[in-house]
Amino acid sequence: MVLYDDSATLAGSCSGSGSSSSFSSKPPPMQQQQQQDIDDLLAGAGYKVRSSELRKVAHRLERLETAMVNSPADFSQLASDTIHYNPSDLASWVDSLLSEFAEPPTYPSEFIMDPVTNQTVANDVWTTTNPNMPQVHQNISYEQQSLNNQLTVVTAMEEDSGIRLVHMLMTCAECVQRGDFSLATSFLKDMQGLLTRVNTVCGIGKVAGHFIDALSRRIFQGIGGGSINGGSAFENEILYHHFYEACPYLKFAHFTANQAILEAFDGHDCVHVVDFNLMHGLQWPALIQALALRPGGPPLLRLTGIGPPSPDGRDSLREIGLRLAELARSVNVRFAFRGVAASRLEDVKPWMLQVNPKESVAVNSIMQLHRLLGSDSNLNSPIENGS
Amino acid sequence: MARSNEVNLNECKMVVPLNTWVLISNFKLAYNLLRRPDGTFNRHLAEFLDRKVPANANPVDGVFSFDVLIDRGTSLLCRIYRPATAEEPQPNVAELEKPVAAEVVPVIIFFHGGSFAHSSANSAIYDTLCRRLVGLCKAVVVSVNYRRAPENRYPCAYDDGWTALKWVNSRPWLQSQKDSKVHIYLAGDSSGGNIAHHVALRAIDSGIDVLGNILLNPMFGGQERTESEQRLDGKYFVTLRDRDWYWRAYLPEGEDRDHHACNPFGPNGRSLEGINFPKSLVVVAGFDLIQDWQLAYVDGLKKAGQEVKLLYMEQATIGFYLLPNNNHFHTVMDEISKFVGVLVHEAHVPVAFVISVLLSRVRVIERNNEIREAFCFLFETTE
Numbered sequence: 001m002v003l004y005d006d007s008a009t010l011a012g013s014c015s016g017s018g019s020s021s022s023f024s025s026k027p028p029p030m031q032q033q034q035q036q037d038i039d040d041l042l043a044g045a046g047y048k049v050r051s052s053e054l055r056k057v058a059h060r061l062e063r064l065e066t067a068m069v070n071s072p073a074d075f076s077q078l079a080s081d082t083i084h085y086n087p088s089d090l091a092s093w094v095d096s097l098l099s100e101f102a103e104p105p106t107y108p109s110e111f112i113m114d115p116v117t118n119q120t121v122a123n124d125v126w127t128t129t130n131p132n133m134p135q136v137h138q139n140i141s142y143e144q145q146s147l148n149n150q151l152t153v154v155t156a157m158e159e160d161s162g163i164r165l166v167h168m169l170m171t172c173a174e175c176v177q178r179g180d181f182s183l184a185t186s187f188l189k190d191m192q193g194l195l196t197r198v199n200t201v202c203g204i205g206k207v208a209g210h211f212i213d214a215l216s217r218r219i220f221q222g223i224g225g226g227s228i229n230g231g232s233a234f235e236n237e238i239l240y241h242h243f244y245e246a247c248p249y250l251k252f253a254h255f256t257a258n259q260a261i262l263e264a265f266d267g268h269d270c271v272h273v274v275d276f277n278l279m280h281g282l283q284w285p286a287l288i289q290a291l292a293l294r295p296g297g298p299p300l301l302r303l304t305g306i307g308p309p310s311p312d313g314r315d316s317l318r319e320i321g322l323r324l325a326e327l328a329r330s331v332n333v334r335f336a337f338r339g340v341a342a343s344r345l346e347d348v349k350p351w352m353l354q355v356n357p358k359e360s361v362a363v364n365s366i367m368q369l370h371r372l373l374g375s376d377s378n379l380n381s382p383i384e385n386g387s
Numbered sequence: 388m389a390r391s392n393e394v395n396l397n398e399c400k401m402v403v404p405l406n407t408w409v410l411i412s413n414f415k416l417a418y419n420l421l422r423r424p425d426g427t428f429n430r431h432l433a434e435f436l437d438r439k440v441p442a443n444a445n446p447v448d449g450v451f452s453f454d455v456l457i458d459r460g461t462s463l464l465c466r467i468y469r470p471a472t473a474e475e476p477q478p479n480v481a482e483l484e485k486p487v488a489a490e491v492v493p494v495i496i497f498f499h500g501g502s503f504a505h506s507s508a509n510s511a512i513y514d515t516l517c518r519r520l521v522g523l524c525k526a527v528v529v530s531v532n533y534r535r536a537p538e539n540r541y542p543c544a545y546d547d548g549w550t551a552l553k554w555v556n557s558r559p560w561l562q563s564q565k566d567s568k569v570h571i572y573l574a575g576d577s578s579g580g581n582i583a584h585h586v587a588l589r590a591i592d593s594g595i596d597v598l599g600n601i602l603l604n605p606m607f608g609g610q611e612r613t614e615s616e617q618r619l620d621g622k623y624f625v626t627l628r629d630r631d632w633y634w635r636a637y638l639p640e641g642e643d644r645d646h647h648a649c650n651p652f653g654p655n656g657r658s659l660e661g662i663n664f665p666k667s668l669v670v671v672a673g674f675d676l677i678q679d680w681q682l683a684y685v686d687g688l689k690k691a692g693q694e695v696k697l698l699y700m701e702q703a704t705i706g707f708y709l710l711p712n713n714n715h716f717h718t719v720m721d722e723i724s725k726f727v728g729v730l731v732h733e734a735h736v737p738v739a740f741v742i743s744v745l746l747s748r749v750r751v752i753e754r755n756n757e758i759r760e761a762f763c764f765l766f767e768t769t770e
Contacts, residue, residue, distance in 0.1 A: 041710045046438020046511030054405050061412045079420045087436045
C-alpha cells in the first residue's frame, strides 16, 4: 500500500496543519477565492470540502458505498492495495477510491470514464430506455459515449504500456548488470517505442523516460568505455545534492551511522572519525551538531576524509574540510581535518590515517567495502589480498 | 449492509444536515476499510486517514492546549485545554500549569469515542469538541489518549482512565480555591462514555470524588438482539456487524457481550445499590441502534437508586454533537453546562475546567533529542 500525504509533518503524529481552529494557514493568494468557499464545520473536523461541492461529494460517497457492498472482492483489495492521496481533500480521496472499482456506471445520465473498457456495458447504457431523457439529449449522449469509448481505450492502453515499461526496465537493468549489452540495447529500442504511447509529462511515463535515458547512457558508455560521470565536478555536486535531498536512503544511512558513532563516543574526549569516502561531506554537519549538544560538552573531533584526487587542480577534500571546520567553529567544537587523497581505497595504508593511541576511532564506511570484492574471477580481490 | 441500500442511504440523508452526512459517511466508509474480517485492524492506514491537529499553547478563540505525558510506562498522553484569561492572554510555556484562579473550577476528564479502536486525543473532531466544551462550560478539559483495541483489549482503556483520574486529582494547580480539591467530572462519547462509567466505578471507595458523569451516546451492548438493534441495523450509519466487531476487538478473547464491560447491568454486572456513584447525564440519540442498551443502562442506574438524567434526542443520529449545526447539539451543550455548573455555589463565573484527558499511545523518543535536532539541521544545511 502506498501512502501519500502532502501535509504530513516530520513528527508524524499530526497529519493536519496549522492550529485547531483553522485548517490551513497562509494559503497562497490565488487560492484565497476557493478558500472562502470551504465548509467551516468540516474544516474544523480536518476536511477541506467546498460548500458548492458538498452534494457532489455526498453523491460520490454513496456510489462508493454501493460499489463496496456490491464487489466485496475488490473491496478487500481496496483495503490493502490502494494508493491513498491526501485524506483531507475528501473529494479527491473518494474519487480515487471509486476509480479502483471496476464497477460500470450505475446511472445512465452520468458520463464517467471507466478505466476498464467494457464494450457491452457501454452499449447497455446507450440502449437503456430512459423515458425522462429528451431525444436531443440522447443524441448528445451517443457522441459522448463514443468519445468515452475512445478515451477509455487510450486509458487502457496507457496503463498497459506503463506496466510493460516497468517490466522491461527491470529486465533491461538486469541485462546491464550481467554485461549483456546487446540484449539490453534491443530492450532499449522497445522501451523507447513504448514511451511514445504514454504520457511522459507525469506519472510512470516521466519516471520511465528518465530511467531509459540513464540506462542508455550506462549501456553506451559501458560499450564504448569512458567514465559514467561524464559531467563536470560542479554538475555532479549539484546532482548529488538533489539526490541527497530527494531520497531518504543516503540520509538515513548517514543518520544511523552518526547515531552509532555518537553512542560509541559517549564519555570520550578525543575522538577521530575516518571516512572511507568523504564525497561532499554531507554526513558530518549533523554529527558535529550533535556532538556540540551532547551533555558534558563536545569532545575534540578529528575527521580524516578519504577521497579521490581532484582532477582539475582543486583540492576538493581540503575545501570540504574547510567548510566543516567553519561549521564546527560556529558551534564551538574543537575540530581538525585531514584529507587523504587516494584513487583506490586499497591504496590507503593505516599509517596515512595518523591515528593517535589515546583517541577513540570510528571508521565510517558508507557503501565502499563492496568495491573491494573482486569482480574478475582471475584477479584476487583486495580483501583477499589482505590489504 | 442490509438489503435496499439505497433506501437506507436516503433515510439517513433526510435527518442530518448535508455536511454532517458527508462527515459521518466518510468515517463509516473509511472505518469499513480498516476492520479486517479476521479481527485485526489496519492501524497504519487508520493513523494515516485520521485527521489530527497539534496542541496549541497560543489561545485560539480563547482556548489554548498542551499535551502532557502522564504515565511513562504506558506512554499515556493527555491533552489539556484551558481558557485564556484576561490577565494572561498569551500564556508562556512556564505558565501552562499555572493554578486555576476561580473559587470553583470544574475539571472534566474527557474520553474520546471511536468504539475503542478509532481516533485519538489529537483527532481534529475531538480537539474541536473539547475546545467547545471549554468555552461552553468555562472549564478545563483533560482529554485522555487511552490505549485502543484490538492491540490493547479490556481493561487497558479503563486502566488508562483510572491513571488519568488519579493524575488529575493529584494536580495542585487544578484545585479549586474554595476547598483545595479538584472538582472532577468524567465525560465521554461512544466508547468514551463506556470508559467514563467504568472509571467512575473504579473510583468508588478510592477516596477520589467524581462529581458527575456525562455520557454521550455511550457504547453498551449485550448478547441479546434488542428491538432497536434489529429495527435500526444499517439505517443510520451503523450496523450490528460493526458493533459486534468492535466488541470482539475490545473484550477479552472468548468473552461474549454479556461481559460486564459491555453490559454493566447484565448477568455479569455489579450492583450499584447503596454505592456512592456520581450523578449521571446520559444522552441517547433516537436513531442510534444501541439505544435499548443505553436506556437499559439508565434504568439500571435508577433501579439502584442513583441519580441520573436522561436526554433522549429523538431525531438525532450518532455523532450529532460533532458539528454545531443542529438543535440537538445546542440542547445537549446547554444541559452539559448546567450539569457541571450546578455544583458551583458561588455566584462567581462558573469556570468549569473541563479536562479531557486523552490518553495517547505515542512512541516517545525521549533520548536522542539532540540527534533529532541534528537530523533536522541536516535537512536545512545546504552545503
